[in-house]
Amino acid sequence: MPTSIKIKDTSITPNISVDCVIFGFDFSELKVLLIEREEGDFENAPEVPGMLALPGDHITTIEDLDEGAARVLKELTGLEKIFLEQFKAFGNPNRMNSESDKKWMKFIRAEPNVRVITVAYYSLVKLGQYEPQAASFARHASWIPVSEIPVLAFDHNQIVNDALKSLRLKLRHEPVGFELLPKKFTLSQLQRLYEIIIGTEFEKRNFRRKILKNNLLIALDEKQTGVPHKAARLYQFDRDRYEKAKEESYGFEI
Amino acid sequence: MPTSIKIKDTSITPNISVDCVIFGFDFSELKVLLIEREEGDFENAPEVPGMLALPGDHITTIEDLDEGAARVLKELTGLEKIFLEQFKAFGNPNRMNSESDKKWMKFIRAEPNVRVITVAYYSLVKLGQYEPQAASFARHASWIPVSEIPVLAFDHNQIVNDALKSLRLKLRHEPVGFELLPKKFTLSQLQRLYEIIIGTEFEKRNFRRKILKNNLLIALDEKQTGVPHKAARLYQFDRDRYEKAKEESYGFEI
């Protein structure tokens, strides 16, 4: 079977991409996984500034948008079956027209002026599980606290901002915070997560009552270890119960 | 200036489209504006079944997604500055692969197999204002109650369903219902709107209290006319006040 131009043409959709805003939480900050624009492309172009960007890729002609986003996530982090949600498509005709973006496009693309729209996803990963594999990144990648995000490539700052908005909204209406915590966690950790992402403080007793009233947590017979104070009880998210409850009615608010 | 092929090539983005789910409310039902696939294309193809579809179009290379959606809306209804919100992108690789879709594509497109993803919007229009212009439709278009939507072209049934979900969510958290009502309306009309769209019943007194407590309605010194019972007071949505309140905090719930 000869590799015809046809195959190459139909394997990539040149003006549609997906980008992933991958959130991680380390108990003190919310972070986003950012990659450097491929270094290889800079070898002959030292004048192109190194710049951080969201992990993303063009979709192939045979995959759905969700599949493309899952593939990007897998290729970059090795993770599968991770919370992943489409939140918005971005198509400003000038979204790749800054000077540095144009320079960079010249090195990576045959047709640097093609119009690209991107469908953006956000993803939630448990940092604890994941950090040991950091060396497996295909490219230089790093977790950057959302409060310290520099100027990114293309319109990626806007995409991150919109992702944050969507995440905050989601967090108030659906129990997705657990995706960012280890399987077993304390109520204080959960509370900190909400406080940091939403940016507001909750009163401890009321927060606990409210969370527990939802009946979506399993109290374990286990406690924290290695803390210099009273060890807190560990809890686990009851996903089965949530799936069942969801069928009947909307069952979660914070 | 010669009309070169270049101009034609760059004027349309062949694998990106926008589709609009245009909702209207006539005080008894929620309706969606659907068009027939252009009749002209059927002249030489009587075997292609007439089918309803969402109004949509490919975007040009110089317009943003939102602009493309606004253009489609304008071209179809003549309306501008109408509530319009992007809610999801659809990119299933088989979304145009049903037999009838493929037949139809052959008549309208040079390259019928190109992969197209679509960015979907929903729009809210005041039927009262609009109906007089019905004759100005560029193509056969009709308001179909959401409960009576037939099988549509492509994946448009799914798009309509997702639009409905988004609308219902939006309606509970932001005062967008007013976009579907005439400038002046009664509280009962507003209540019916919520009941019909969300699909639940509200208790009259409590509904009124709740709505009025938001302080976003202006009670007019005007009443309904021509009704065979006590005339109801008319209200008007206070958009300025809402915009101001929005800056401070989220200010609406139903």
Place this chain on the structure above:
DNA sequence: TCAAAAGTGTTCGGTTTACACCCATGA
């Protein structure tokens, strides 16, 4: 024994719910 976070109950005020009757209008 100290520091640091865990864990818990109660009061108060506001909100939600459920409920029934009189009113104005045009037919």
Place this chain on the structure above:
DNA sequence: TCATGGGTGTAAACCGAACACTTTTGA
């Protein structure tokens, strides 16, 4: 005068907010 929806008050249950102290642990 009747049918139709407009319009209102109140009591009870419930929920959210605010608040302080005792407990456990490791250092």
